Amino acid sequence: MISTLLSDPAVAKRLQTLGRGLALAGVVLPLLLIGGLKFTAPEIEGVGLLLNATPWLAWLLTIFGAAGASNFLGVVEIGAALLLMASPWSARAGLLGAALAVLILLITSTLIALPMAWDMRLGGFPALGPFGQFVIKDIALLGVALLVLGDSMARSINDKQ
Secondary structure, eight states: OHHHHHTOHHHHHHHHHHHHHHHHHHHHHHHHHHHHHTTSHHHHHHHHHHHHTOTTTTHHHHHHHHHHHHHHHHHHHHHHHHHHHHTTTOHHHHHHHHHHHHHHHHHHHHGGGSGGGBOGGGTSTTSBOHHHHHHHHHHHHHHHHHHHHHHHHHHHHHHHO
């Protein structure tokens, strides 16, 4: 019975479709939810502190201030999520949404290099602190965003041929 299921191409196709949908939802939901939080006072304060502690992102504070930077990031995250939601029907939306998601997640994945990512009470690396636990998931989400980007690119290329 199990060996029959494991060798059935229709089952494999259904699992691929389900997996793609869940992976896409796994990127879309955090971008939507966390993007929406960027408009709240606690998140604005947290983003300000984080940007101030991150030399490669501190320029956002200079240009926008804490509230403006947080709101800007929220708009970009929500925009990427909405475009990704449209990606099954539009390769162009998938390209833009996935490119934005890759950029967002690539940047947030770099935050794992910050000292605040590691629990110094436990000796630092490899003991993740709460911030590191929050950021580490972005590496997996980055992989999914890259898959969506590649899939959208392939569909876009095929549409042109």
